[in-house]
Amino acid sequence: MDSASxxxxxxxxxxxxxxxxxxxTVELAARVEKGDRRAVARALSVVERADTSSRALIALLxxxxxxxxxxxxxxxxxxxxxxLIARLVTEWRxxxxxxxxxxxxxxxxxxxxxxxxxxxxxxxxxxxxxxxVRSMATRGAGGGxxxxxxxxxxxxxxxxxxxxxxxxxxxxxxxxxxxxxxxxIVVVEAPNLGDDVQALKAGLREIADVYAVNKAxxxxxxxxxxxxxxxLALEGDRDWNPPIVKxxxxxxExxxxxxxxxxxxxxxxxxxxxxxxxxxxRARAELRRLLQEQLLRDLLGRVGDPDLTAATTxxxxxxxPYRCASELLRRxxx
Amino acid sequence: MDSASxxxxxxxxxxxxxxxxxxxTVELAARVEKGDRRAVARALSVVERADTSSRALIALLxxxxxxxxxxxxxxxxxxxxxxLIARLVTEWRxxxxxxxxxxxxxxxxxxxxxxxxxxxxxxxxxxxxxxxVRSMATRGAGGGxxxxxxxxxxxxxxxxxxxxxxxxxxxxxxxxxxxxxxxxIVVVEAPNLGDDVQALKAGLREIADVYAVNKAxxxxxxxxxxxxxxxLALEGDRDWNPPIVKxxxxxxExxxxxxxxxxxxxxxxxxxxxxxxxxxxRARAELRRLLQEQLLRDLLGRVGDPDLTAATTxxxxxxxPYRCASELLRRxxx
Numbered sequence: 263m264d265s266a267s268x269x270x271x272x273x274x275x276x277x278x279x280x281x282x283x284x285x286x287t288v289e290l291a292a293r294v295e296k297g298d299r300r301a302v303a304r305a306l307s308v309v310e311r312a313d314t315s316s317r318a319l320i321a322l323l324x325x326x327x328x329x330x331x332x333x334x335x336x337x338x339x340x341x342x343x344x345x346l347i348a349r350l351v352t353e354w355r356x357x358x359x360x361x362x363x364x365x366x367x368x369x370x371x372x373x374x375x376x377x378x379x380x381x382x383x384x385x386x387x388x389x390x391x392x393x394x395v396r397s398m399a400t401r402g403a404g405g406g407x408x409x410x411x412x413x414x415x416x417x418x419x420x421x422x423x424x425x426x427x428x429x430x431x432x433x434x435x436x437x438x439x440x441x442x443x444x445x446x447i448v449v450v451e452a453p454n455l456g457d458d459v460q461a462l463k464a465g466l467r468e469i470a471d472v473y474a475v476n477k478a479x480x481x482x483x484x485x486x487x488x489x490x491x492x493x494l495a496l497e498g499d500r501d502w503n504p505p506i507v508k509x510x511x512x513x514x515e516x517x518x519x520x521x522x523x524x525x526x527x528x529x530x531x532x533x534x535x536x537x538x539x540x541x542x543x544r545a546r547a548e549l550r551r552l553l554q555e556q557l558l559r560d561l562l563g564r565v566g567d568p569d570l571t572a573a574t575t576x577x578x579x580x581x582x583p584y585r586c587a588s589e590l591l592r593r594x595x596x
Numbered sequence: 597m598d599s600a601s602x603x604x605x606x607x608x609x610x611x612x613x614x615x616x617x618x619x620x621t622v623e624l625a626a627r628v629e630k631g632d633r634r635a636v637a638r639a640l641s642v643v644e645r646a647d648t649s650s651r652a653l654i655a656l657l658x659x660x661x662x663x664x665x666x667x668x669x670x671x672x673x674x675x676x677x678x679x680l681i682a683r684l685v686t687e688w689r690x691x692x693x694x695x696x697x698x699x700x701x702x703x704x705x706x707x708x709x710x711x712x713x714x715x716x717x718x719x720x721x722x723x724x725x726x727x728x729v730r731s732m733a734t735r736g737a738g739g740g741x742x743x744x745x746x747x748x749x750x751x752x753x754x755x756x757x758x759x760x761x762x763x764x765x766x767x768x769x770x771x772x773x774x775x776x777x778x779x780x781i782v783v784v785e786a787p788n789l790g791d792d793v794q795a796l797k798a799g800l801r802e803i804a805d806v807y808a809v810n811k812a813x814x815x816x817x818x819x820x821x822x823x824x825x826x827x828l829a830l831e832g833d834r835d836w837n838p839p840i841v842k843x844x845x846x847x848x849e850x851x852x853x854x855x856x857x858x859x860x861x862x863x864x865x866x867x868x869x870x871x872x873x874x875x876x877x878r879a880r881a882e883l884r885r886l887l888q889e890q891l892l893r894d895l896l897g898r899v900g901d902p903d904l905t906a907a908t909t910x911x912x913x914x915x916x917p918y919r920c921a922s923e924l925l926r927r928x929x930x
Contacts, residue, residue: 582659
């Protein structure tokens with residue numbers, strides 16, 4: 263494509279940033295903004311590639327975003343996130359909201375099939391035109407998943423979905439921090455064999471805006487609720503005290519309360535001006551991540567594989583990696 | 597410190613790489629290499645800071661590394677990793693091996709205290725001079741934890757520990773991929789209320805060299821073992837077929853077999869030349885990560901906070917983040 267404009271050789275797309283959109287991308291964006299379901303599906307496939315064409319699309323859609331309520335649902339495996347989300351979506355539909363779901367699937371293609379049973383219930387919701395569910399597969403390193411997930415929420419947002427749910431296993435997954443994509447974070451916990459609250463062990467405490475103690479139908483949630491209460495009490499009063507809601511995807515218990523809690527949290531975010539503050543934090547974090555990705559790609563474009571391989575060999579030969587990295591940088595950055 | 601040599605202004609330490617070591621660092625490194633316990637403790641504190649002084653220390657220690665068997669022990673919260681490691685360490689001690697443990701603690705200082713109960717057993721091992729256990733606290737973004745953990749294994753390695761265990765909750769935690777620090781990865785699973793194998797849901801399948809199905813004393817591990825067997829059978833024969841070992845930290849069942857499995861895996865790695873290949877992959881991944889971190893730090897040193905803040909404001913005003921990131925890059929990188 264056009265490479266006459268830039269002075270940077272080797273990674274022109276990355277260095278120049280967003281390409282001028284071609285007419286098909288412009289048309290796709292226009293259809294997404296009208297809420298056209300097939301256009302949304304296609305746009306989601308475009309952003310999943312996380313490449314130059316997705317940038318052009320997002321550049322067009324970006325000014326139309328910012329209206330949706332971004333809800334993260336997170337928790338370790340086995341707590342029933344997917345089933346709970348299916349119930350929540352049904353509740354939001356009852357309240358007249360259109361809902362998009364981005365399910366970030368930590369299982370690979372190799373093993374995923376057998377484990378996706380609990381996603382089936384969610385896919386039944388696909389018959390409803392006010393619901394759109396999309397699974398994002400984990401891909402290699404380099405922040406592709408984080409970028410694809412963030413941009414998928416933007417597609418839904420620009421298409422007029424009122425609530426966008428992102429389902430993840432929590433912090434750190436393939437460089438996707440749920441705090442990067444959500445305004446209200448629901449941490450799901452289920453009663454365990456032991457005394458442990460797994461969400462706490464997994465480091466989800468700091469990010470929880472609402473707790474859902476799921477599988478309440480099994481009747482053994484009291485201890486988990488008590489542990490969470492005790493922990494919150496120890497921490498004392500804060501600006502926002504995360505409510506704890508007992509839920510059951512099996513019976514529907516607590517689902518309306520959970521939807522209420524998410525709405526109350528959003529209202530608090532807006533009232534306390536924290537919604538804008540969090541947006542600012544998210545934008546700043548995304549800029550840093552994009553800068554980092556682009557810098558590395560730019561450098562690797564110039565360094566070339568032989569030099570990186572030579573540096574790797576030097577490390578294996580006993581030169582410490584900090585020195586090798588610095589020497590590569592010095593050579594190419596001056 | 598010395599800043600006359602570099603042409604890069606703003607982030608001289610990062611740009612120049614490893615500082616020349618001062619005499620205290622040289623002395624500390626020499627004492628670490630002799631296996632001096634207090635020196636090891638101090639060196640671990642230095643690498644935990646993940647700053648310039650840790651680079652100077654690692655530059656000195658690095659040529660003495662490469663002898664230890666690096667064992668990762670991972671699994672979601674609640675499967676009993678810490679207790680299992682305590683048992684394993686005892687077994688390795690019986691076999692005459694010195695063992696260092698880096699426990700990467702996902703819980704923050706705020707909530708960690710109450711949850712560290714299962715670490716107490718491990719700390720009893722501290723009375724044994726052939727064992728050294730160190731917890732690394734999760735710290736902010738920017739790869740600090742990954743760097744500190746990798747360098748902690750190097751301290752143990754250079755100090756002559758035969759086995760270095762890294763305990764983590766698995767892939768992705770705060771940008772620490774256990775594959776970046778371990779040669780043999782033990783994935784721990786415990787029987788669950790449901791049919792799920794949580795390790796699989798958490799994406800740990802791809803990295804497992806050995807499975808430990810823990811809490812065998814509860815008598816309900818058969819289903820978990822059967823699920824894992826069925827999955828491995830479906831995948832067919834591979835170069836290395838991960839063994840599945842039933843263990844119980846409570847009774848000691850299976851611990852010797854688990855230690856055997858780790859040794860057999862190491863022997864296979866060496867025999868098949870994969871030990872060298874994996875070292876090469878780890879070195880390459882680390883170089884990429886260091887380049888990325890240093891590039892970002894260097895850029896942020898030059899861009900300055902006001903420009904990043906202005907770019908953030910532009911994003912909030914509707915300019916898409918890709919364009920803003922590219923413009924920042926263009927301005928500073930030419």
